[in-house]
Amino acid sequence: MTANEWLPLAVLASSLLPGLIIFVLPEGWIGLRTTLNLVGAIAKLVLVGVLLAGVAAGTEYGVRLAVLPGLDLAFKADALGLLFITLSAVLWLFTTLYAIGYLEGAPHRSRFFGFFSLCVTATMGIAMAANLFTFFVFYELLTLSTFPLVVHRGTDKAMKGGTIYLAYTLAGGTALLTGIVWLHHLLGHTEFAHTGIAAALGPEQAIQLKTIFLLLIAGVGVKAALVPLHGWLPQAMVAPAPVSALLHAVAVVKAGAFGIVRIVYEIYGVEFAQALDLLTPLAILAAITIVWGSFRALFQDDLKKRLAYSTVSQVSYIALGVALFGPIGTIGGLVHLVHQGIMKITLFFCAGNYAETLGIHKVSEMDGAGRRMPLTTIAFTIAALGMIGVPATAGAVSKAWLSAGAAAAGMGWAVWVLWTSSLLNAAYFLPILWRVWFRPRLLAWPDEHIPARPWHETAWLLLLPPLITATFTLAFGLFADSPASPLAWAKLIAEREYRAQRSDAPASPPHE
Amino acid sequence: MTGLILLPLAWASLAFVLGPGRGKWLAIGGLSAQAWLAFDLAAKVGAGGTALLHPVGGWGAPLGIDLAADGLSAVMLLLVQCIALPLAIHAGAYFKRGDAAGAYFWPLAGFLIAGLNALFLSADLFNLYVTLELVGLAAVGLVAAGGGAQQVAAALRYLFATLVGSGLYLLGVALIHGAYGTVSIAILTPLVTSDAPRLVWIAGGLMLAGLMVKTALFPFHTWLPSAHGNAPAPVSALLSALVVKASFYLILRLWLGPLAPLTSAIAWLPALLGALAILWGSWQAIRAERLKRLIAYSTVAQLGYLFLIFPLLPGTDALEAGIMQAFAHGLAKAAMFVAAGVIIEATGRESVMDLSGAAGHLPLTLFAFGLAGMTLMGLPPSAGFLAKWLLIEAALDRGHWGLVAVVLAGGLLAAVYVFRVLRQAFLLAPADAVVKSVPRRLEWVAFLLAAASVLLGLRGVDLVRLLGAGA
Numbered sequence: 001m002t003a004n005e006w007l008p009l010a011v012l013a014s015s016l017l018p019g020l021i022i023f024v025l026p027e028g029w030i031g032l033r034t035t036l037n038l039v040g041a042i043a044k045l046v047l048v049g050v051l052l053a054g055v056a057a058g059t060e061y062g063v064r065l066a067v068l069p070g071l072d073l074a075f076k077a078d079a080l081g082l083l084f085i086t087l088s089a090v091l092w093l094f095t096t097l098y099a100i101g102y103l104e105g106a107p108h109r110s111r112f113f114g115f116f117s118l119c120v121t122a123t124m125g126i127a128m129a130a131n132l133f134t135f136f137v138f139y140e141l142l143t144l145s146t147f148p149l150v151v152h153r154g155t156d157k158a159m160k161g162g163t164i165y166l167a168y169t170l171a172g173g174t175a176l177l178t179g180i181v182w183l184h185h186l187l188g189h190t191e192f193a194h195t196g197i198a199a200a201l202g203p204e205q206a207i208q209l210k211t212i213f214l215l216l217i218a219g220v221g222v223k224a225a226l227v228p229l230h231g232w233l234p235q236a237m238v239a240p241a242p243v244s245a246l247l248h249a250v251a252v253v254k255a256g257a258f259g260i261v262r263i264v265y266e267i268y269g270v271e272f273a274q275a276l277d278l279l280t281p282l283a284i285l286a287a288i289t290i291v292w293g294s295f296r297a298l299f300q301d302d303l304k305k306r307l308a309y310s311t312v313s314q315v316s317y318i319a320l321g322v323a324l325f326g327p328i329g330t331i332g333g334l335v336h337l338v339h340q341g342i343m344k345i346t347l348f349f350c351a352g353n354y355a356e357t358l359g360i361h362k363v364s365e366m367d368g369a370g371r372r373m374p375l376t377t378i379a380f381t382i383a384a385l386g387m388i389g390v391p392a393t394a395g396a397v398s399k400a401w402l403s404a405g406a407a408a409a410g411m412g413w414a415v416w417v418l419w420t421s422s423l424l425n426a427a428y429f430l431p432i433l434w435r436v437w438f439r440p441r442l443l444a445w446p447d448e449h450i451p452a453r454p455w456h457e458t459a460w461l462l463l464l465p466p467l468i469t470a471t472f473t474l475a476f477g478l479f480a481d482s483p484a485s486p487l488a489w490a491k492l493i494a495e496r497e498y499r500a501q502r503s504d505a506p507a508s509p510p511h512e
Numbered sequence: 513m514t515g516l517i518l519l520p521l522a523w524a525s526l527a528f529v530l531g532p533g534r535g536k537w538l539a540i541g542g543l544s545a546q547a548w549l550a551f552d553l554a555a556k557v558g559a560g561g562t563a564l565l566h567p568v569g570g571w572g573a574p575l576g577i578d579l580a581a582d583g584l585s586a587v588m589l590l591l592v593q594c595i596a597l598p599l600a601i602h603a604g605a606y607f608k609r610g611d612a613a614g615a616y617f618w619p620l621a622g623f624l625i626a627g628l629n630a631l632f633l634s635a636d637l638f639n640l641y642v643t644l645e646l647v648g649l650a651a652v653g654l655v656a657a658g659g660g661a662q663q664v665a666a667a668l669r670y671l672f673a674t675l676v677g678s679g680l681y682l683l684g685v686a687l688i689h690g691a692y693g694t695v696s697i698a699i700l701t702p703l704v705t706s707d708a709p710r711l712v713w714i715a716g717g718l719m720l721a722g723l724m725v726k727t728a729l730f731p732f733h734t735w736l737p738s739a740h741g742n743a744p745a746p747v748s749a750l751l752s753a754l755v756v757k758a759s760f761y762l763i764l765r766l767w768l769g770p771l772a773p774l775t776s777a778i779a780w781l782p783a784l785l786g787a788l789a790i791l792w793g794s795w796q797a798i799r800a801e802r803l804k805r806l807i808a809y810s811t812v813a814q815l816g817y818l819f820l821i822f823p824l825l826p827g828t829d830a831l832e833a834g835i836m837q838a839f840a841h842g843l844a845k846a847a848m849f850v851a852a853g854v855i856i857e858a859t860g861r862e863s864v865m866d867l868s869g870a871a872g873h874l875p876l877t878l879f880a881f882g883l884a885g886m887t888l889m890g891l892p893p894s895a896g897f898l899a900k901w902l903l904i905e906a907a908l909d910r911g912h913w914g915l916v917a918v919v920l921a922g923g924l925l926a927a928v929y930v931f932r933v934l935r936q937a938f939l940l941a942p943a944d945a946v947v948k949s950v951p952r953r954l955e956w957v958a959f960l961l962a963a964a965s966v967l968l969g970l971r972g973v974d975l976v977r978l979l980g981a982g983a
Binding site for chain 1: 892970
């Protein structure tokens with residue numbers, strides 16, 4: 001086996017093996033468990049670094065394993081996959097640190113971290129899947145490994161959230177499976193390719209292809225929380241804060257959005273999808289989701305619920321970018337995959353800090369929290385401003401490219417959707433900022449766990465991760481033009497997708 | 513080949529001679545050797561690509577008895593040994609010395625396994641009847657061995673069903689013998705044609721009906737939940753994982769062999785009953801109060817999938833789908849019954865509602881239950897998923913969208929009853945819960961079986977290749 005073959009497997013193993021070992025560790029072995037977690041996370045970052053350098057230089061990484069005659073579990077590490085992998089690997093490290101601090105002294109930590117590692121492994125598999133079959137395998141693994149995390153607290157409320165989550169995702173998985181087997185039946189394979197593979201079928205199959213598209217998008221749309229499939233996301237916020245981070249930024253909704261990207265670009269091919277009239281309905285659906293999510297967020301008093309509806313809205317920016325026919329929209333959508341991740345994870349980390357430190361769960365309880373927890377609140381402010389799209393933040397870069405993409409694609413209405421959403425974002429985030437910074441504290445904190453000390457507003461493990469991700473939010477906005485920014489990588493992907501499109505290379509199945 | 517039949521007979525007889533409750537190590541040793549033999553046979557069949565024939569005592573058919581092993585037999589033999597060995601280890605820890613329920617476990621289990629192995633190696637209809645009867649009686653004995661009133665009642669119902677089933681089958685065999693003067697499958701296959709006399713049609717119908725009763729196909733399933741739900745855990749596991757597969761195998765043999773010209777007209781009937789079995793079995797599992805009854809009804813549902821393949825035979829992927837499902841379900845269901853046994857042993861409670869907190873006390877067992885559940889739900893990467901995939905592809909090949917819908921709905925229904933258990937287990941334990949400690953070996957057996965049912969999904973290609981050998 002060459003290095004190009006085992007590197008993708010090593011990326012999977014760097015979280016799978018620690019996870020499996022952690023499962024059997026006794027609860028009290030905190031040191032070994034923490035070491036395993038961190039060694040795995042850092043090893044993964046190193047491996048991802050090697051892959052990034054290789055892919056930038058044009059190396060191809062891939063490996064396949066036959067599970068049935070004509071059906072392969074296949075992995076590849078390409079530019080698009082690496083965008084997602086890098087995001088998840090980096091955020092995994094910070095979320096792990098945060099979770100270690102957050103769960104200090106809580107029961108069942110071996111179980112928690114074991115499933116946590118499995119989730120990340122599944123996410124890596126989704127990002128590196130080289131065909132829809134493999135994508136599906138890991139997509140369902142992600143569902144199964146997140147369920148125990150959502151219900152981790154074991155309360156009736158947690159169980160209700162978990163059950164709703166399962167009902168949505170398993171039904172979505174069934175739709176996805178139907179679409180995949182159908183496509184496999186028609187084409188004989190489901191390999192991802194730059195120009196798409198569906199165009200190999202003649203126009204007489206257009207109806208079938210449209211139905212399959214509907215099934216596939218419905219399947220991944222559940223995790224991407226497209227309206228009307230978004231109902232599980234606000235319910236799942238009963239989970240502990242690190243799990244919310246995982247759901248909203250590292251893994252779950254991202255897996256759905258990433259699936260939309262793969263299906264549109266590498267199964268249908270963006271030109272063929274346009275020819276089948278599939279992109280405009282997708283753009284409309286994304287636009288409805290963007291506005292509806294933001295609108296619902298306005299009325300939520302529960303902080304995490306407000307953030308959850310905000311995710312519903314923001315993730316559909318990615319779908320919108322994909323559906324805008326043209327490279328500029330593509331870049332906007334892809335870069336938002338990363339930007340939304342770092343901004344939203346910051347917000348959830350901060351929400352967790354407010355809850356763990358002061359017992360604040362509701363927006364109406366947040367008066368004066370800025371003075372009590374200045375650093376957390378600064379991080380929260382940066383991320384919230386980023387979500388609104390204030391200049392010098394990562395969010396502004398996303399919105400600028402998306403608007404330009406919409407204009408270039410001749411879809412002026414999408415620009416209005418983006419503006420409306422920005423206004424709504426401001427309408428639900430600015431009141432929070434006003435409360436925390438400018439309203440005085442009159443009552444005692446709801447439930448203060450960690451007493452105030454100078455330079456110690458909360459535990460360091462809870463404070464550092466949001467500060468770092470908030471810094472990223474600023475850096476990705478200020479240095480968007482540097483060659484190491486997510487924007488530069490998104491441009492590289494768009495260049496490769498569209499260059500392949502122009503050279504009109506035939507999509508060739510790997511089975512000879 | 514004969515080793516696979518003689519070895520279990522030998523250790524079963526020895527265990528009987530040794531007396532009640534003894535013979536554990538003999539059985540484990542014998543089963544290990546059998547496992548090696550089964551793998552060896554599979555390797556030979558797979559390498560040669562053809563069926564192996566062994567005339568017992570040097571007397572070939574039609575005078576003597578032929579044993580034959582093709583890919584299908586080899587797969588089924590592997591299934592038996594791969595499940596029986598871990599279950600023997602489990603039973604060794606489950607039955608305590610002097611436990612009345614385990615007194616005759618070892619001899620009966622030995623005869624059961626000898627019967628199964630002989631069944632999968634037999635090449636003539638009468639020999640198949642003898643092995644079928646041996647399996648059936650040993651299975652009834654195992655259910656009754658518990659000795660409780662409920663168990664004896666369940667065993668009597670089971671005895672009745674199994675006797676009716678094999679009686680019908682025997683009647684069919686007699687009619688066939690009357691018409692053609694032979695019971696050898698190889699000789700009969702070219703003789704039976706679609707213009708065969710009415711008597712042969714009746715014979716075929718009787719044989720298939722008898723076997724369906726024994727496979728507990730809806731609506732003949734009524735004996736199964738009480739038999740499988742009341743037996744001790746290792747017995748339930750053996751029955752659900754292996755015994756019902758034997759009569760299914762026989763239906764498959766007849767369907768693909770001598771009865772092939774007669775079946776095209778009725779191919780939809782088993783599939784229809786299978787679909788009903790999936791819906792009804794799942795529904796009953798969703799409603800079941802006791803954990804073991806839930807699992808037993810899940811068997812009714814899962815057996816339904818096996819019968820969905822008949823309208824698709826002979827075609828690409830259909831046989832593979834059926835055997836993959838038989839294999840996946842065997843491993844997963846054995847794991848599930850073992851896990852249920854551990855939970856009931858530890859908590860002393862049998863109802864699903866009393867499972868609260870089990871995830872905290874018995875994490876490994878719950879993990880095993882979850883993995884086995886993955887296979888039953890048909891979620892990737894389990895072998896159950898591959899079975900589902902193959903079945904859907906085969907159905908699409910023929911344009912049978914109804915079957916696709918049933919398979920997908922069945923997966924979702926399975927999710928409802930599997931997660932009904934898991935959810936309950938994740939809830940916080942009541943304060944007064946008392947949990948006994950259980951030998952770790954019991955938990956590990958459940959886990960290994962469940963993990964095997966999932967990991968097989970990554971090597972499905974080997975199973976399919978073996979199945980194709982000598983077909």
